[in-house]
Amino acid sequence: MAQPIANGQIMAAKTLTINGKHLSAEESATVLEAASEAGIEIPTLCRLEGLSEVGACRLCLVELTGSSKLLPACVTKVAEGMEVKTDTERLRRYRLMILELLFAERNHVCSVCVVNGLCDLQSLAQQLGITHVRFPYLYPKVSVDASHDRFVLDQNRCILCTRCVRVCDEIEGAHTWDVMGRGTNSRVITDLNEPWGSSETCTSCGKCVHVCPTGALFEKGRSVAEMQKRREFLPYLKLMREQRK
Amino acid sequence: MNKPRLATAWLDGCSGCHMSILDLDERLIELARFADIVYSPLVDAKEYPEDVDIVLVEGAVSSDEDLKKIHTIRRRTKTLVSLGDCAVTSNVPGMRNRFPIDSVTHRAYFENAQFNQQVPRQVIPPLLPTSRPVHEFVKVDLFVPGCPPSADTIHFVLTELLSGKAPDLTNKTRFGA
Ligand code: SF4
Ligand code: SF4
Ligand code: SF4
Ligand code: FES
Numbered sequence: 001m002a003q004p005i006a007n008g009q010i011m012a013a014k015t016l017t018i019n020g021k022h023l024s025a026e027e028s029a030t031v032l033e034a035a036s037e038a039g040i041e042i043p044t045l046c047r048l049e050g051l052s053e054v055g056a057c058r059l060c061l062v063e064l065t066g067s068s069k070l071l072p073a074c075v076t077k078v079a080e081g082m083e084v085k086t087d088t089e090r091l092r093r094y095r096l097m098i099l100e101l102l103f104a105e106r107n108h109v110c111s112v113c114v115v116n117g118l119c120d121l122q123s124l125a126q127q128l129g130i131t132h133v134r135f136p137y138l139y140p141k142v143s144v145d146a147s148h149d150r151f152v153l154d155q156n157r158c159i160l161c162t163r164c165v166r167v168c169d170e171i172e173g174a175h176t177w178d179v180m181g182r183g184t185n186s187r188v189i190t191d192l193n194e195p196w197g198s199s200e201t202c203t204s205c206g207k208c209v210h211v212c213p214t215g216a217l218f219e220k221g222r223s224v225a226e227m228q229k230r231r232e233f234l235p236y237l238k239l240m241r242e243q244r245k
Numbered sequence: 246m247n248k249p250r251l252a253t254a255w256l257d258g259c260s261g262c263h264m265s266i267l268d269l270d271e272r273l274i275e276l277a278r279f280a281d282i283v284y285s286p287l288v289d290a291k292e293y294p295e296d297v298d299i300v301l302v303e304g305a306v307s308s309d310e311d312l313k314k315i316h317t318i319r320r321r322t323k324t325l326v327s328l329g330d331c332a333v334t335s336n337v338p339g340m341r342n343r344f345p346i347d348s349v350t351h352r353a354y355f356e357n358a359q360f361n362q363q364v365p366r367q368v369i370p371p372l373l374p375t376s377r378p379v380h381e382f383v384k385v386d387l388f389v390p391g392c393p394p395s396a397d398t399i400h401f402v403l404t405e406l407l408s409g410k411a412p413d414l415t416n417k418t419r420f421g422a
Contacts, residue, residue, distance in 0.1 A: 109340060110421025111330055111392030117421070126419040131388035132333050136381060139342035 016082035025078045032060055032073035035086060042086050043095060043124055046161035047074045048211055050234030052170060056162050058098055059124075062086050070094070092128075099125050104135040105184055106142065107156040113215040114227040120213035121159060138184065145190070147197030150220055151209050153188070158216035160186055164208035171237055176202040188216075207233070249298040249407060251276075252284040253328075254318055256311040257338040257376055258304030261393040262329035263287065266301070268396035279407050295321050299406055301328040301389075301399070305335040306377050310370035319383040324406060327378070327385045328399070330392040330420055337392075338376040346374050389414065391422040398422075 013024045018035050025034035030053070035042050046057035055072040062073045065083035073086070085091070102121060110116050142155035165177040165188065176199055180189045190196040209217040210229045218227040255263060263286060269276065276282075283297060284290045293314070300322045306315055319325060330336035341349045349372070355362045379385055389402055398418045405412035 103334075107340070107343070108334075108420070109336055110419075111336060113421065122420055126416070129415050131390055131414060132327070132378070132380060132385075134380075137335065137339070137342075137377070139339065139375060141343040 014078045014080050014082070016078055016080070016084065018084045019086055027078065029078050030074055031062060031071070031076045031078055031082075031084055034078050035073065035084070040086060042073050043128065044074060045120060045124060045159070045213060046163065048163055048167075048231070048234065050171070050238040051163060051166040051211070054162055054166070056160065059095055061091055061094060063088055063091060095128060096130060099128065099130055100133045100135055102159045103133045104137050105140070106158060107137075107139060109156075112224055113157065114218045114222045114224060115157075115215040115229070116225040118225065118228055119215060140184070142187070145196050146220070147195035148199075148202070148204070148220075149197065150204060151196070151206065152218055152220055153190070153196060154216050154218070155187060156216075157214045158188055159214055160188065161213055162188075163211040163213065164188060164217060167207045167211045167234070168202075171234070172203060172205050172207050174201045174203050174205075177208060249280045250283045250294070250296060251280040251403075252282070252293070252297045252300040252318075252322070253287070254284070254293070254300055254302045254304075254314065255286045256302060256304030256314065256332070256379070257307035258329060258331040259337070260286075260303070262301075262303035262331075265329075265393040265396050266399055269400055270396075272396075272400055276403060280403075293317050293321060297322040299324045299326065299403075301326045301402075302332050302379055303328050305331045305338040306373070306379060306382055307338050308370040308372050312373065312382065315379060315383055324386045325379075325383065326387045326389060326402065326406075327380060328389050329394055330390055332379045333388050333390045334420065335376050335378045342375040346372055387412065389418060390420045391418040392420075394418050394422065 012027045014027050015022065015024045016034065018038060018040055021038060023034060023038045025037065032042055032044065042060045042062065045059045047053055047060065053074045055075040058072055060073040061070040063085040064071060110122055144155065145153040160179065162179060165179060168177045169175040176190050178189055180187050180193060191199045191201060196202065209219060210231055211234065215227065253263065253266060282288055283294050300318055302318065302325060306312055327333045331338055350364050354364050389398065391398060401417060402412045
């Protein structure tokens with residue numbers, strides 16, 4: 001079999017099975033990439049093509065034969081002889097729980113949300129057949145920061161995926177965003193928890209707004225169901241960078 | 246053969262879900278051939294009757310009265326359906342939940358009132374501290390999210406239930422639909 005070649009170097013291939021299907025993948029590939037190559041879909045939320053992987057949402061958890069631990073497919077590298085399962089009863093149960101907890105932890109009111117009908121969280125919940133949330137809603141009192149000229153941060157809809165943190169740091173190079181606090185008290189912040197509008201690092205490029213999977217970041221003046229996110233720029237920028245190296 | 250007994254109830258919601266029921270239009274007449282509508286804001290009965298087969302409940306549980314109603318409804322009904330986002334998630338009525346109840350009533354009856362500023366003690370039932378989804382109080386048999394669920398979704402739910410099937414709502418509706 002021909003060896004895959006990248007950057008002029010010969011890459012070793014690994015063979016593994018996913019849901020019983022035999023396949024081979026480059027050794028640098030993640031389980032998620034190998035699966036998607038083989039047409040096996042694993043739900044993801046924090047991951048976005050073009051940004052680094054952080055394994056924040058745990059939606060992509062998979063089972064490995066011989067291990068009782070569940071592993072996030074987006075940050076797990078393929079290995080020789082690996083047997084992966086992506087669609088067991090246990091995984092389905094956990095995925096539902098993860099999504100339901102995201103809904104319960106903040107205030108998601110889809111009917112009046114800027115991304116109603118355009119939201120990754122909402123559509124994933126629908127795909128996985130969630131019709132209600134079994135956990136008691138926390139209804140936290142969280143803030144909305146509308147101090148920026150063009151954008152708004154609404155903590156009510158934030159799922160702490162850190163896409164904004166990563167795009168601002170890795171692509172824009174501004175590093176305006178960070179995460180502060182622990183557990184349910186975690187919040188994304190701008191600069192040193194200062195109003196976004198007075199941020200000295202933000203270039204107002206809008207990248208964070210468009211990678212945000214939910215209605216937590218949006219452009220001012222958008223009303224219910226009007227905030228279409230545009231993410232095409234990311235794979236393109238990533239490609240251009242790789243060619244520069 | 247006795248026809249199944251159908252009811253609809255209205256807790257803390259905007260009546261949009263009931264408007265969606267009305268949007269069934271001529272299908273309502275069809276429905277009346279297969280079921281008796283024994284209680285609803287859209288019909289005359291004042292008292293929630295015994296032995297209801299199916300009820301569609303609109304709205305969150307927000308007041309003393311809602312709480313009493315939902316327990317009565319549960320006791321007297323076989324199949325309880327949470328209809329719409331307010332019943333399923335508490336939705337818009339739940340947006341007050343972050344604020345203490347005193348500041349909510351103050352906002353409504355003092356800050357936003359020009360005349361006769363006082364918290365009403367009659368007719369309007371006292372609010373619960375938070376407005377919550379129906380299933381946090383009683384067992385719910387079927388959840389139909391949507392704000393409001395479309396007439397087609399409601400029609401599908403009712404025809405499936407009336408023919409003894411469990412409706413599969415995948416791809417039919419969602420939160421905020
Ligand atoms: S962010 Fe998504 S899930 Fe949350 S309220 Fe908005 S549309 Fe609904
Ligand atoms: S708009 Fe500001 S905060 Fe957002 S990615 Fe650009 S520089 Fe960073
Ligand atoms: S603001 Fe948006 S992109 Fe940033 S962590 Fe929250 S949900 Fe993710
Ligand atoms: S997509 Fe893998 S953890 Fe979020």
